[in-house]
Amino acid sequence: MKPKIYYLAIAFVITINLFSQNTYVFLGSYNRDKTAEAIQVYQLDTLSGKLTKFTSVKNIVNPSYLTVSPNGKYIYACTDTKTPNAGSISSFEFNPTAKTLTFLNSQRSGGENPVYVSVHKSGKWIANANYTEGSVSVFPILENGKIDSIAQNFQYMDGSVNKERQTRSHVHSSVFSPNCDYLFLPDLGADKIRCYAFNENQKKPLVETKNPFTKTDLEAGPRHFTFHPNQKWAYCIEEMAGQISVYSYDNGVLNKIQRIATHPDKIKDGFESSDIHISPDGKFLYATNRGKENNIAIFSIDENGLLKNIGYQSTLGKHPRVFAIDESGKFLVASNVQTGNVIVFKRNSKTGLLKKVGKEIKMQDVSCVQIKRI
Template sequence: MTYRTTFKYISILSIFLFAIGMGCKEKKEAKIETTEMKIEKPMGLEILIGTYTKEESQGIYKAYFDESTGTLSKPQLLVETENPTFLYQSQNKERVFAVNEVKEGKAISFSWNEDRTRLNPISEQLTGGSGPCHITLNNAQNFVAIANYGSGTFTLLKTNEDGDFLGEAKVRNHQGSGPVMPAQKSAHAHYSAFDDNDKYVYVVDLGIDKVLSYTIDNNGKLGNEQTALQMDPGDGPRHMAFHPTKKNMAFIINEHSNSVVSVSINHETGTFTRIDKKSTIPKNFTEPSFCADMHLSADGKFLYGSNRGHNSIVVFSVSDEGKLDLIDTVSVEGDWPRNFTLSPNGQYMLVANQKSNNITVFKIDAKTGIPSYTGQQIALSMPVCLKF
């Protein structure tokens, strides 16, 4: 074989081997790129997060929660808006409603973009009060109720299926005070809710130690204010929750007395009768603490409440008659648990810790009802509301 022939043979072989190598490299790189795309794609249930925007947060965020593993993804900003401290989703999850907790309070409705990565504003309206801190829809999804903490007022707005606010806001002013100064110097509405039949709307007022009720008709006409329940002086009622299976039972958590009250409901008169009252913090704890949020398990057997200061979740068992028995208090692994939520399958609890800027995840024991910290948490500046 001549030198020229040998060189030609070697050249052809080299080109052939190079081509094979490049092909393998391209296939390998393509495989890696596909794998990275799968990793980056979020999995699980959507959870919306309302925040205070006083520091680093910018508005409403979304994360994904995997109910099979208890893992929570990094939060993503959906929309910039000031102090969206309470959120509510329509029944079909297509509309999101929020308050702007500012001096001249606002209610805003949003719709999703096509891939649910952004929220687009639909409508906004002044609430006619300051510092709105709670918003909810009735069962017919055509009226929005808002509690304005700063001004101690309750607001009713009409809405349609597209999320538009219609007409003028109807505002009711609460009057009175309580013994805890300066917190109860005046009225401070903190929560509102409609009954199952949209016959009554209940408003919990922290400043005057009352739960108030108003009748409401199909046109949104409000009846006169009446006292559904007079709380003990200095209770500072903050939130209310209906029993999930017993339609004649509800619960009220008190910010200042650190307690929970169970009540029976008279659906004809819109009034309550007290059943039981229990403390949410240990007797030997003497530092300042203030209750915040409250939820019940889907079967109604367990009630949970958050303690800001003691920085814990209290766990009660609930009897068929509405009696409360303390089971345990569990550390939230953070500071100032303003709001928390239970996963749809009831197996997990997620807690928004306002001052420690984190959201912590707990696994709930189905038999005892006690949540245990999973070690899973994410960081976010001043989270204060969680909604699946």
């Protein structure tokens, strides 16, 4: 039997490790001007929800969407978005000790208007979605965090029934499955959720499957996509229809089990549903509505993965494009593009409801927020 002092020492080491970790909030923007701060980093006080400015970077245009590497060392951004005949993916090194965010390199995104980038759990691959030209690109990541040249690029031409918005493919996100053995691509223009198997050990990791896509309802406009922590269910928010489709998930295959509105019954049209995330405990799902509503729809998740609406929370701004939930599940941070403000909400873990805390952060045309504990 080990002495009591042994267990006290272990507890002390664990406590020191916990307190040595810090939680950072990364904000992207449509800055449209290299002299303006394009990416800002804040430290999140995980007791009060207060945001404190930590560092920033300039000299990059429109880093509209960000993702953080699994080890927290690198930030990957969709850059030159909404820029005619342009589009790139850029890499930055984040050094908390030196309080720096340093540009490493950029690669052409393989299509105009990149809108989403995700990183493989190995940290060795990233995949990005290009909206305007409807394509996906996959890049290897070098050991120093820089982005290597494109390994694969697939472009799609098929559209759907809406003659104004669906004349061709518009891939709106690129989401790895929980085990990172599949890549899913919600395609707003084609009313499809495309899918590839992903073999991280091959030079060209995207592999066609027997089920290359799942059809959504017509004029759904699938946008963002997320998996439940138990890996059994997947959820897709549909921008044009203002709906969430719920799927059972097994080995790359989706089967729809529910479709539910993200908005109150009184809202009949003009939907601009945007982002979707699940609390770390798997009990609640959150989805943003832009346009007429500018709110977060809150849903409980039952034992079968089905959703029940339990309320709405104003984002206290206009056009909440992207939001994020911290790893502890205590806080939700929302970014409002048109009003240029960032709001921190504290989550009630029992009810799922949200309450604003701290002071809002101002950042012109803020378009994305990611949170990482490092």
